[in-house]
Amino acid sequence: MAGIRIVDIDIYHPTNKVGNDFYIEHFDARGVDIRGLLKALGRDTRYKIDNDDENSLSMAFEAASNLLEKTGLTGADIDLIAYASQTPEYIFPTNSLMIHRLINGASHTICIDSNANCAGMTAAFEQVSRQMLGNPRIRRALIIGSDYVAPHASPDDPVYFANFGDAAAAVIVERDEQAVGFIDSIYQTDTCVYGNSLFPAQGLAKLGQTGVDAGAFHVKFIPFDDSICVGAASESIRTLLSRNEIGADEIKAACFSQLSIANIRAVSENIGIGEDIAVYIGDEFGYTSTSSPFIALHRAISSGQIQRGDKVLFWTVGAGWQNVAMVVEY
Structure with a gap:
């Protein structure tokens, strides 16, 4: 019986790294002490976009590009692209379709966007794995998760403003007759x-x-x-x-x-x-x-x-x- 196994995974994050002090000072100026919140959540640093060129789609593309280079695969080797995000840069066309164009995907490739909020990439992995088990013509899938929450976080909201970091992950899964996988x-x-x-x-x-x-x-x-x-x-x-x-x-x-x-x-x-x-x-x-x-x-x-x-x-x-x-x- 075939299994859906993880081929490999890669990530992308911005180079700009921001420590807790920035957020502590930001909220101290508003009369709000967030030190206890940051300690309870386990925060120390986070990578943050600091320019106008990056967004959830660009991070997704970088993670996918890193992964394809790492595995020696090309866009033409991918039968399904699933893009999970609660902050998609575009609603239509799908971001997965844009990724398809950026990686030169094949004409038969399935492109789907999905959203289960913070559970999105895990749910996408699960749903894609089950779809692949039921459709042997899908040999490889590229699953990407990318969120860019910062533009939508109120500077007066400690949880959204101080808690989140910016990053994307991409994983390729493959149908394998000898594997267990999912x-x-x-x-x-x-x-x-x-x-x-x-x-x-x-x-x-x-x-x-x-x-x-x-x-x-x-x-x-x-x-x-x-x-x-x-x-x-x-x-x-x-x-x-x-x-x-x-x-x-x-x-x-x-x-x-x-x-x-x-x-x-x-x-x-x-x-x-x-x-x-x-x-x-x-x-x-x-x-x-x-x-x-x-x-x-x-x-x-x-x-x-x-x-x-x-x-x-x-x-x-x-x-x-x-x-x-x-x-x-x-």
Whole structure:
């Protein structure tokens, strides 16, 4: 039986690196102390776009280009391009179609954009893997996750303004008759905070009718306890591992949402995974949203934490909220 295996992964981030001091001083001037918030989230630095030429699409292209060069493949070798973003540079045409043009993709290539907010790239990986299992004509897929949240973060909102970093990840998966690869996934949805992160705040229809003031195209965010997803996420992961007869000790890397180091530790403890297994890159990259579990995967591979044949657990959560978890044999 064929499996969908990870061929390779690469990332891109801007060169500009910003430490906590900038944000602490920014909010001190507004009479808001964010030191406790930054410590709770596990932030130290983050890479930030500091020019007018870069955006979510350009970062996606750089990550994809790095990956194609690394693997020796070309755009013509890709049968499906899936682009996951909650801040796409364009709504139409699709950003995946633009990537297709930039990498000189083949005429038969499927191009799809998807959005599950911060869970987007993980959900795209899962959906593409299942599509490939059902369609043997799709041999290789390029999956990209890229968000550029900064332009839409209010300078008065500590969570969105100080928490996020800019980066993209790209992964190529391949149908392989001898591989295991993608094993299984699980979703869990609870809409109790569906209105706490809204963008555009008034919806696209009103935006098109009334416009928006320059610099005011921001996420409407109502703070809430982000740890509310931990219990449900832990239960879902236990179910996922149990039904696939996988022990927690078999997981060699846990690539989780990098939103909060406290949540990573809590989920890890709940499911019996050691802190040395859970990969944390949020102190360097900040929170890169949709790409964050895959930037963690890139770190796990490049550091030698995982080898071929090892099992990797993914978990992330999207706004509103929705938990997504999956397990893959690397």
